[in-house]
Amino acid sequence: MKVYLNLLIIFFVLIINSCSNNNKNISFHFPNVSQLDEEEEVFLQKKILINEMIYASKLLHKISWPILKKNIDICNHNGSYSLGVLFAAEQDLPKNDSSYYRLLLNREINPYYFKKYDTVSFPIIISVAKNSPAYKSQLLEKDIILEINSQKVWDFREKLKESLTHSSVINFTILRNDKVIKKSIQGIKACNYNVQAMPASSPNAFADGEKVFITLAAIKLAKTEDELAFLIGHELAHNIYHYNYKKGTEANNFTINYLDIPKLKNLNSFFLFSTHNKETEADLKGVEIAFKAGYSLDNVNDYWRRLSVFNPSLISSSSTVYKSNALRAIMISKTLKRLKVSNEKKQKK
Ligand SMILES: [Zn+2]
Numbered sequence: 001m002k003v004y005l006n007l008l009i010i011f012f013v014l015i016i017n018s019c020s021n022n023n024k025n026i027s028f029h030f031p032n033v034s035q036l037d038e039e040e041e042v043f044l045q046k047k048i049l050i051n052e053m054i055y056a057s058k059l060l061h062k063i064s065w066p067i068l069k070k071n072i073d074i075c076n077h078n079g080s081y082s083l084g085v086l087f088a089a090e091q092d093l094p095k096n097d098s099s100y101y102r103l104l105l106n107r108e109i110n111p112y113y114f115k116k117y118d119t120v121s122f123p124i125i126i127s128v129a130k131n132s133p134a135y136k137s138q139l140l141e142k143d144i145i146l147e148i149n150s151q152k153v154w155d156f157r158e159k160l161k162e163s164l165t166h167s168s169v170i171n172f173t174i175l176r177n178d179k180v181i182k183k184s185i186q187g188i189k190a191c192n193y194n195v196q197a198m199p200a201s202s203p204n205a206f207a208d209g210e211k212v213f214i215t216l217a218a219i220k221l222a223k224t225e226d227e228l229a230f231l232i233g234h235e236l237a238h239n240i241y242h243y244n245y246k247k248g249t250e251a252n253n254f255t256i257n258y259l260d261i262p263k264l265k266n267l268n269s270f271f272l273f274s275t276h277n278k279e280t281e282a283d284l285k286g287v288e289i290a291f292k293a294g295y296s297l298d299n300v301n302d303y304w305r306r307l308s309v310f311n312p313s314l315i316s317s318s319s320t321v322y323k324s325n326a327l328r329a330i331m332i333s334k335t336l337k338r339l340k341v342s343n344e345k346k347q348k349k
Contacts, residue, residue: 081187084132
């Protein structure tokens with residue numbers, strides 16, 4: 001977790017300078033902008049935002065599922081089951097965006113089905129993690145959910161949560177290529193933390209005890225899956241070792257909800273106790289957590305080196321909570337080396 005205050009200050013100073021230098025009276029012609037012009041541009045920008053969220057959510061899902069599955073021995077799973085699938089539903093977006101959901105994710109559905117299943121929109125599958133229960137039951141991306149446990153899809157997430165909490169088996173009626181298919185999926189136990197993408201312009205990651213948030217800027221800064229696996233591992237380590245037990249569920253894993261942010265109440269309790277040691281613990285446990293899921297993490301420190309280009313003051317000095325980027329990189333390398341040596345010894349036995 002890092003807030004790049006310095007960068008922000010420089011940014012605002014630049015804006016103030018660049019906007020206040022010119023006081024001359026100049027005449028210009030206001031273009032005539034109709035409401036329709038604006039609505040079209042708003043739609044375009046919302047479409048880009050939602051598509052970026054979907055791309056980032058799929059990437060994070062692909063990387064985080066094996067981590068959540070392989071670390072079951074160290075984290076809380078509180079009885080709720082996981083399917084390894086990510087959904088989007090109209091209710092995930094603000095009310096004003098309902099029409100965008102229908103246009104972007106429900107447009108190809110035959111109007112007949114809305115009438116038959118008595119709904120204005122259907123949830124859709126955004127991602128199916130490899131080798132997950134959903135994958136083995138052959139659920140596919142873009143499958144449309146017509147029914148959950150033979151019930152209407154109103155309050156889809158509530159019904160999903162209810163089902164994952166009380167039963168290992170969940171039934172879906174699915175629409176795929178205009179064909180209706182029934183699927184029954186047997187959930188498994190995995191760590192119940194949600195790993196989500198979050199719009200923000202600075203590369204950063206957060207944990208609030210229930211979820212892990214990786215900013216879109218961090219996802220764009222990372223060049224390999226290993227780098228993101230480490231960031232996820234670090235934040236999961238905070239959730240596992242530094243927060244109290246929380247009742248998470250895969251049903252709360254949002255893919256297009258661009259307004260979902262870390263719960264401040266939880267974050268505050270974390271900040272009270274946040275120390276150098278906790279950050280070092282999260283780094284070193286984070287390496288173990290990601291490594292256990294099969295990530296080699298070979299060039300993972302390139303992330304810190306790239307980050308230092310944006311924030312040179314962090315290369316060798318340390319802020320109040322964090323050690324310098326140089327020190328973090330060295331400690332991560334040494335931990336990784338130790339893990340690899342012990343892994344090789346285990347394999348030789
Ligand atoms: Zn941290």
